[in-house]
Amino acid sequence: MRLTGRALAAGLWCAALLLAGCDAVETPAKPYAGQSVEIAGSWTGTEQANFERVLRAFGKQTGARVRYTSGGSDLEVLVSARVRGGTPLDIAMIPQPGVIARYAATGAAKPITGAAERAVRAHFSPQWQQFGSVDGRLYGVYFKAANKSVIWYRDDAFTAAGVGPPTTLDELTAVSQTLVDSGTVAMAVPGADGWPLTDWFENVYLQLAGTEAYDRLAMRELPWTDPTVVETLRVMGRYWASPRFLQGGPSGALQTTFTRSVADVFGRRPGAGMLYEGDFVTTEIAKLGLYRVGDGARYFAWPTVDGSAGAVITGGDAAVAFTDRPVTMALIAYLASPEAAAIMARSGGFLSVNLGLDAAAYPDATTRSLAERLLRAPTLRFDLSDLSPSGFGGGNGASMWRLLQEYLAEPTTDPALVAARLEAAAAVAYRGM
Known part of the structure; x- marks a missing residue:
């Protein structure tokens, strides 16, 4: 049942929550007038402004x-800090399932129940x-999702080199070498931020080792x-060590931030022809204002390895309740609605896995394509580093980030030695859970 925002406000709150499959009932038009609810996330700048539009719509209705x-x-x-201080946030947008599980185990996170769960x-x-559940109980709703299995490229660089989008890792290597031979560095790698390197590992690992090994490692x-x-x-080290495959070489990549890497491909003085990172690159490309997403700036799916089927690594931000007040659950329910997703989708730089969202809400065909791949992927796995303890894979300075930066x-370091270092760090992090 598709509902307009006005219809929701007027009469479909159904026990003060919406979209739970129930019929309209007589309820106050603004059931939470005067009540306050606090929600926190990592978003700043444009993303924060876009999300605040969603929150204002909820406030206007309730x-x-x-x-x-x-x-x-x-x-x-x-x-x-808020949990320890006894003044928890009502809701936090948490990207790591491992962190959600930790808060659920201590009772700090509250299960999503009732009409909100429905x-x-x-x-x-x-x-x-399942991604938002712990031991079979629902604790989070993934309001925002990410497609982390795409590589962006500059169309003019590919045209000049006479190459097309690769579909296998061997083809990616060949395309990279052809770009280099034509005078263009192959890839910009934002090694300074750390987390993009974990995404490199996860995509190669899922393609090479398969889903069973990926799940067991996670x-x-x-x-x-x-x-x-x-x-x-x-495989990663061989690519990174190849001459002129990386913008600035390995040492330059280590000093390159995520935003800088986008400018290195799509900025005023582009150096590299490609950039690996997720769908959220579109926002940074648009800010630069020089290449149009879907025209001069395009993407291809992460290449397969050894004939493996294509697969998608995903991540996202889940709304997790830390209080179980009715107004908290009402906001959780609203964030689970197609209407809330549509507000954010229209602003760009956002993908939703809400099955009720009309794809027409996305601002361009490229974003719709990225969302479709996320919804229809035959093999979908959550970001492995986010499934790990924050000290190992899911936070600033995490061991996995640092060790991949060192690699x-x-x-050319022996990969067995790097693997041993990762295992030692994982053993420490998991003992501390």
Whole structure:
């Protein structure tokens, strides 16, 4: 049942929540007038402004006063401090399932129940419900999702080199060499930020080792010294070490931030022809204002390895409740609605896995294509580093980030040695859970 925002406000709150499969009932037009609810996330700048539009729509319909607090890169510090201080946020937008599980285990996170749970069940696939669940109970709704299995390229660079988008890793290597031979560096790698390197690992690993090994590694049932890990590191190191494959070489990549890497491909003085990162690159390309997404700036799916089927690595931001007040659950339910997703989708730089969202809400064909791949991927796995303890894979200065940066600095290092270092760091992090 598709509902307009006005219809929701007028009469479909159904026990003060919406879209739970129930019929309209007589309820106050603004059931939470005068009540306050606080929600925090990592979003700043344009993303924050876009999300605040969603929150204002909820406030207008319900009368609730919603305050957004940005924790930026220190969101986890903010959430933890508020929990320890006895003044928890009502909701936090948490990207790491491992962190959600930790808060659920301590009772700090509250299960999503009642009509709010029914709203999530109605609009999200079983797999996305599972991503937000701990021991079978629903704790998070993934309001924003990411497609992390795409490589962006500059159309004019490919045309000049006479190449097309590769579909296999061998073809990616060949295209990279042809770009180099034509005078263009192959790839910009934002090694300074760390997390893009974990995404490199996850995409190669999923393609090379398969879903069973990926799941076992994520669940700590497979050591990081396993031959599949070593081979994945070997593949990455071989590419990183190839002359002129990386903008600035390995040392230059280590000093390149995510935003800088986008400018290195799509800026005023482009150096590289390609950039690996997720769908959110579109926002940075648009800010530069020089290449149009879907025209001069295009993408291709992460190349397959050894004949493997295509697969998608995903991530996202889940709304997790830290209070179980009715107004908190009402906001959770609203974030699970197609209407809330549509507000954010129209602003760009956003993908939703809400099954009720009309794809026409996305601002361009490229974004619609990225969202479709996320919804229809035959193989979908959550970002492995986000499934790990924050000290290992899911936070600033995490061991996986640091060790892959060290490997990028010296990509000819024996990959077995890198794997052993990762295993040692994982053992420490998982013991501390």
